[in-house]
Amino acid sequence: MDAALRTLLDGLYADGTTHDEAQPDRLRRRRNLEPGSAELLTLVLRVAGARDVVEIGTSNAYSAIWLADAVRDTGGHVLTVDVEEWPGAAENLARAGVEAVVDRRLGDGGELLAGLPDASVDLLFLDAERVEYPNWWPHPVRVLRPGAVLAVDNVLSHPDEVAPFLALVEKHGGFESTTATVGKGLYLAWYRP
Numbered sequence: 266m267d268a269a270l271r272t273l274l275d276g277l278y279a280d281g282t283t284h285d286e287a288q289p290d291r292l293r294r295r296r297n298l299e300p301g302s303a304e305l306l307t308l309v310l311r312v313a314g315a316r317d318v319v320e321i322g323t324s325n326a327y328s329a330i331w332l333a334d335a336v337r338d339t340g341g342h343v344l345t346v347d348v349e350e351w352p353g354a355a356e357n358l359a360r361a362g363v364e365a366v367v368d369r370r371l372g373d374g375g376e377l378l379a380g381l382p383d384a385s386v387d388l389l390f391l392d393a394e395r396v397e398y399p400n401w402w403p404h405p406v407r408v409l410r411p412g413a414v415l416a417v418d419n420v421l422s423h424p425d426e427v428a429p430f431l432a433l434v435e436k437h438g439g440f441e442s443t444t445a446t447v448g449k450g451l452y453l454a455w456y457r458p
């Protein structure tokens with residue numbers, strides 16, 4: 266990542282932290298991915314050579330910018346979806362100069378996944394309302410290509426909320442996984458069906 270983009274991202278993260286500290290309603294907070302988690306996730310993306318990347322939970326596009334910068338190295342693109350139009354999302358993608366590799370949609374993550382073809386995604390990042398993930402089954406796994414990466418944030422900060430989804434993944438089988446003790450806990454799994 267070039268220094269100018271990192272400066273922009275650091276500014277967005279700092280602004281988001283200030284914003285969220287002053288916002289009592291959890292659902293109105295931006296809840297941006299922690300920088301350490303973004304660094305690890307995008308390193309994994311690059312090492313995996315992931316090209317078709319899907320993010321559920323755009324917020325103001327902080328993590329989408331990280332993903333977009335990484336897919337420029339793999340020749341890929343990012344499809345990111347959110348149920349809400351967050352202030353700043355479009356502007357932030359433009360400021361970062363990554364619009365060409367990002368398809369930003371408004372809608373439900375589960376519906377988006379249900380509409381994707383089988384085995385069409387190289388990296389799926391789930392960063393939305395965690396208790397909804399089991400309702401999306403089997404699509405989070407159905408859409409993964411062999412060798413794809415499944416990433417889920419907040420695994421250590423909200424273990425009870427992600428447990429039902431991770432239990433489905435475990436029961437399905439075919440994953441080599443770990444939870445990185447970075448940020449709020451980033452679950453990373455490699456898919457070998």
Ligand SMILES: C[S@@+](CC[C@H](N)C(=O)[O-])C[C@H]1O[C@@H](n2cnc3c(N)ncnc32)[C@H](O)[C@@H]1O
Nearest residue numbers: 296297298322324327328347348373374393394
């Ligand atoms: C933790 S924030 C995402 C943060 C973002 N990934 C970042 O790092 O900047 C969670 C987001 O999920 C969105 N969301 C909640 N339920 C959703 C759903 N069913 N489908 C898509 N997005 C959803 C919320 O509107 C919110 O913007």
